[in-house]
Amino acid sequence: MADALGRLVDRAPSPEDFTSSIRTRQLTARVGAWLGVCFLVAFLTGVWSHVAQLPNPWVPLPTRPVWLYRVSQGVHVAAGTAAVPLLLVKLWSVFPQLFRRPPAAARARLLDAAERVSILVLVSSASFQLVTGLANSAQWYPWSFSFRSTHFAVGWVTTGSLLVHIAVKLPIIRDAWLGPEVVPERGAISRRSVLAATWAAAGVAVVSSAASGVPGIRHLSVLATRSGTGPGGIPINKSAAAAGVTAAATDPTFTLTIVGPGTQRQLTRADLEAMPQTTATLPIACVEGWSATGTWSGVRISELVALVNAPTGSAVLVESLQRGGASSRSRLPGNVAADPQAILALTLAGRRLSLDHGYPCRIIAPNRPGALQTKWVNRLEVQP
Numbered sequence: 001m002a003d004a005l006g007r008l009v010d011r012a013p014s015p016e017d018f019t020s021s022i023r024t025r026q027l028t029a030r031v032g033a034w035l036g037v038c039f040l041v042a043f044l045t046g047v048w049s050h051v052a053q054l055p056n057p058w059v060p061l062p063t064r065p066v067w068l069y070r071v072s073q074g075v076h077v078a079a080g081t082a083a084v085p086l087l088l089v090k091l092w093s094v095f096p097q098l099f100r101r102p103p104a105a106a107r108a109r110l111l112d113a114a115e116r117v118s119i120l121v122l123v124s125s126a127s128f129q130l131v132t133g134l135a136n137s138a139q140w141y142p143w144s145f146s147f148r149s150t151h152f153a154v155g156w157v158t159t160g161s162l163l164v165h166i167a168v169k170l171p172i173i174r175d176a177w178l179g180p181e182v183v184p185e186r187g188a189i190s191r192r193s194v195l196a197a198t199w200a201a202a203g204v205a206v207v208s209s210a211a212s213g214v215p216g217i218r219h220l221s222v223l224a225t226r227s228g229t230g231p232g233g234i235p236i237n238k239s240a241a242a243a244g245v246t247a248a249a250t251d252p253t254f255t256l257t258i259v260g261p262g263t264q265r266q267l268t269r270a271d272l273e274a275m276p277q278t279t280a281t282l283p284i285a286c287v288e289g290w291s292a293t294g295t296w297s298g299v300r301i302s303e304l305v306a307l308v309n310a311p312t313g314s315a316v317l318v319e320s321l322q323r324g325g326a327s328s329r330s331r332l333p334g335n336v337a338a339d340p341q342a343i344l345a346l347t348l349a350g351r352r353l354s355l356d357h358g359y360p361c362r363i364i365a366p367n368r369p370g371a372l373q374t375k376w377v378n379r380l381e382v383q384p
């Protein structure tokens with residue numbers, strides 16, 4: 001057994017067998033630095049997005065600027081997308097190190113093993129983040145775990161192991177940036193060309209898949225899953241049919257129930273239309289990275305809160321006709337519910353809200369993840 005293993009090890013390639021002279025520390029360090037920036041940006045915007053999606057955020061999130069979540073989530077998806085080609089080039093530049101023979105001395109062997117394990121954790125968690133993130137932006141969920149909590153938890157693992165990796169490699173990184181230039185063999189392509197090709201690949205990946213929310217270059221986003229627009233210039237995320245609400249949402253006897261402290265009101269769509277209407281220009285900004293601005297009008301949430309004699313600044317629990325599904329309910333924290341631009345929308349772009357956009361009425365509020373802009377609302381519970 002030990003013999004067979006020994007023979008296998010003898011036959012395995014060693015780092016010197018990989019002869020490409022452009023696989024240099026300088027290349028690794030430069031691609032690594034950009035990769036580190038992408039992961040750091042994705043981590044920070046990811047934590048922000050996670051907090052923003054909590055029903056009761058750790059810190060009250062501001063409702064202004066109205067586009068902040070739109071930008072931060074666009075940046076999150078763009079950073080993750082750019083990281084894909086960067087990670088591939090980075091791995092290519094170092095993979096011969098996999099075949100390094102373990103050192104002979106026991107202590108050195110232990111350190112070597114520890115380093116390999118830490119790199120295994122880093123590479124697998126980083127790959128997991130990129131693969132699940134990309135699948136999520138394509139609305140493809142080939143797994144049964146909760147995407148959001150898993151992506152969030154593994155994000156900490158990736159960031160932690162990345163920091164350990166940078167600390168361990170600091171001397172090599174310093175050397176690569178400040179030490180003498182390693183010149184590739186004559187005829188080999190230059191480091192500059194490899195880097196330029198890597199940037200180009202990252203740029204194409206971002207523009208073609210993650211730029212669907214950027215006005216002006218939206219049409220270049222040919223791989224985006226939600227680049228096509230729906231009624232009022234807003235894509236449709238989940239249709240009424242897919243949510244199983246068509247019959248209930250088109251039922252002429254539909255009423256919205258508003259529950260307050262000690263009192264309850266039932267309003268038909270006509271009742272809502274008869275109330276003072278407010279117009280707001282606000283984006284839908286999906287966690288998947290796409291976003292689009294619409295002009296919505298309807299009744300201010302604060303007016304509905306007042307209707308059941310609850311104080312302004314009360315939080316509001318929102319429920320949809322949809323049964324089950326992560327987006328079928330949401331919560332408007334007090335500062336959001338009190339905002340003059342937080343509305344129960346009845347129209348989009350001056351026309352009656354389409355069934356797929358949430359008819360008879362939906363939530364639209366400033367600086368809020370799309371997943372919380374609940375459609376087909378039939379119940380508001382005010383929590384003073």
Ligand SMILES: Nc1nc2c(c(=O)[nH]1)N[C@H]1C(S)=C(S)[C@@H](COP(=O)(O)O)O[C@H]1N2
Nearest residue numbers: 235236237238286320327370371373374375
């Ligand atoms: N009831 C309900 N509301 C919902 C959803 C849903 O699946 N069910 N999807 C949410 C998500 S994830 C987004 S991004 C927005 C998209 O709104 P749109 O389909 O009008 O573009 O609606 C949100 N509201």
Ligand SMILES: [Mo]
Nearest residue numbers: 286287370371
């Ligand atoms: Mo979404």
